[in-house]
Amino acid sequence: MTLHLDDLRVRHLGECRHDSPLSAMLAAKRTSPHYVAEGDRVLLEDTVSMLAEHGLPPEDLPSFEAAGPRRKIYFDPAQVTAGIVTCGGLCPGLNDVIRGLVQELTVQYDVKRIVGFRNGLRGLTARHRDDTIELTPDRVRDIHNAGGTILGSSRGAQDAEEMVDSLLLRGINVLFVIGGDGGMNAATNLAAAIRARGLDIAVIGVPKTIDNDLPYTDQSFGFQSAFAQAANFISSVSIEAAASPDGIGIVKLMGRHSGFIACYASLARNAADIVLIPEVPFALEGEDGLLARVERHVRSKGFVVIVVAEGAGQDLLAERGLLEGGATDASGNAKLGDIGGLLRETITAHLTAAGLAPTVRYIDPSYAIRSVTANAYDSVYCLRLAHAAVHAAMAGRTETAVVRWRRRFVHVPMPLIISHRNQVDPDGDLWMSVLEATGHLGQQQPLLVER
Numbered sequence: 001m002t003l004h005l006d007d008l009r010v011r012h013l014g015e016c017r018h019d020s021p022l023s024a025m026l027a028a029k030r031t032s033p034h035y036v037a038e039g040d041r042v043l044l045e046d047t048v049s050m051l052a053e054h055g056l057p058p059e060d061l062p063s064f065e066a067a068g069p070r071r072k073i074y075f076d077p078a079q080v081t082a083g084i085v086t087c088g089g090l091c092p093g094l095n096d097v098i099r100g101l102v103q104e105l106t107v108q109y110d111v112k113r114i115v116g117f118r119n120g121l122r123g124l125t126a127r128h129r130d131d132t133i134e135l136t137p138d139r140v141r142d143i144h145n146a147g148g149t150i151l152g153s154s155r156g157a158q159d160a161e162e163m164v165d166s167l168l169l170r171g172i173n174v175l176f177v178i179g180g181d182g183g184m185n186a187a188t189n190l191a192a193a194i195r196a197r198g199l200d201i202a203v204i205g206v207p208k209t210i211d212n213d214l215p216y217t218d219q220s221f222g223f224q225s226a227f228a229q230a231a232n233f234i235s236s237v238s239i240e241a242a243a244s245p246d247g248i249g250i251v252k253l254m255g256r257h258s259g260f261i262a263c264y265a266s267l268a269r270n271a272a273d274i275v276l277i278p279e280v281p282f283a284l285e286g287e288d289g290l291l292a293r294v295e296r297h298v299r300s301k302g303f304v305v306i307v308v309a310e311g312a313g314q315d316l317l318a319e320r321g322l323l324e325g326g327a328t329d330a331s332g333n334a335k336l337g338d339i340g341g342l343l344r345e346t347i348t349a350h351l352t353a354a355g356l357a358p359t360v361r362y363i364d365p366s367y368a369i370r371s372v373t374a375n376a377y378d379s380v381y382c383l384r385l386a387h388a389a390v391h392a393a394m395a396g397r398t399e400t401a402v403v404r405w406r407r408r409f410v411h412v413p414m415p416l417i418i419s420h421r422n423q424v425d426p427d428g429d430l431w432m433s434v435l436e437a438t439g440h441l442g443q444q445q446p447l448l449v450e451r
């Protein structure tokens with residue numbers, strides 16, 4: 001998809017007429033290698049060839065509005081009631097973001113009232129809209145020491161008009177939605193319903209997903225903490241497999257459609273022999289298939305370690321009638337078949353038939369990965385995203401997500417965040433690193449299936 005400058009402009013509620021409490025600090029600031037001034041923009045692309053292809057002057061190149069405080073703001077902070085909601089699956093750092101939002105709103109902007117909606121967007125329905133948490137600096141002081149979200153989260157559909165009614169009834173004029181593709185979809189619909197009614201309510205998204213599958217963001221918050229935890233399970237399984245005759249270690253990691261956790265966790269330990277992700281189809285049978293490769297590893301090295309993303313090999317499950325076609329969860333996400341179970345069974349059967357005596361160590365750490373607290377790096381990242389989100393809201397941006405893009409914090413129109421899915425590119429350098437680390441680079445890629 002080719003994007004033009006106009007596709008990257010974010011919506012404003014109106015002219016910024018109020019002096020920001022941060023205006024004095026901003027007065028002398030200019031763009032530098034470490035700061036982007038409020039009038040400046042951040043390029044979408046970053047290679048000479050990609051930029052040259054546009055044949056445009058720099059100011060017309062596709063670029064994002066820089067995030068950060070403005071000297072003039074749209075809302076009078078004294079009149080603001082903010083709302084916060086967390087939706088979808090858990091992710092390390094949710095509490096850090098909530099804490100950062102509350103601290104920035106109260107300390108820098110002196111906003112007096114912040115309402116936390118409970119259990120995801122369900123909390124914005126008529127039935128639950130009054131059961132909220134008053135968020136104060138005292139209430140959030142220590143919440144970053146725990147994983148999960150103090151607000152709770154959920155899946156499942158809600159009516160946009162009903163949610164707008166809730167915002168009106170609760171007097172919310174700034175809503176922060178921390179969510180994944182589903183949450184950003186819902187927030188986009190909500191913002192559209194607000195716009196259709198001509199209301200003065202800002203909706204700001206803080207994109208979240210441990211799968212790292214949202215586009216236009218360098219890496220999603222919490223991802224680093226999640227793959228660090230996943231890497232510990234790879235170490236455990238490697239130790240177990242290495243200590244067993246004909247040892248087979250298998251770790252199944254989250255990642256419905258994108259294998260980022262599997263790739264990064266594997267690279268972090270560099271102990272995996274085979275990495276299977278949804279983006280790269282593979283065959284089980286045949287000389288170049290997975291089973292033959294596993295057997296070769298076991299015969300030559302004595303054991304094998306396989307890291308598999310949950311969304312990998314779904315076609316193999318479907319072929320065997322092990323996939324409930326079309327089944328979805330409450331939010332409409334596809335329910336997946338158990339690729340880890342299929343690997344365990346077929347590998348055991350194959351190696352046994354080949355005269356080996358495999359010992360299989362299979363771990364599916366699942367929720368033990370995404371429920372951890374954010375590490376120090378992610379905590380900083382979450383706090384800075386929260387600051388950017390508050391500045392965006394106070395400056396009247398709406399239908400806007402705050403992200404880090406090429407190491408700068410920027411504003412992205414929310415519809416872009418849901419325009420497609422971020423996936424591991426089989427021709428990109430991340431997958432090349434995985435092939436290098438697993439010793440597959442330079443060989444014909446035996447796990448790839450001709451399609």
Ligand SMILES: Nc1ncnc2c1ncn2[C@@H]1O[C@H](COP(=O)(O)OP(=O)(O)OP(=O)(O)O)[C@@H](O)[C@H]1O
Nearest residue numbers: 088089155156157179180181182183185186209331
């Ligand atoms: N296409 C959509 N349009 C409107 N609302 C949606 C859509 N998809 C999901 N939602 C709503 O957004 C909320 C969160 O969605 P979902 O459960 O898919 O998690 P998510 O935000 O994608 O997070 P994650 O992918 O990290 O689990 C749910 O309440 C769901 O009903």
Ligand SMILES: O=P(O)(O)OC[C@H]1O[C@](O)(CO)[C@@H](O)[C@@H]1O
Nearest residue numbers: 088089210211254255256310329
């Ligand atoms: O069991 P739940 O809460 O639906 O979440 C599972 C899913 O959440 C995700 O992390 C995406 O949010 C997937 O990788 C995983 O399959």
Ligand SMILES: [Mg+2]
Nearest residue numbers: 088180181182
């Ligand atoms: Mg999702």
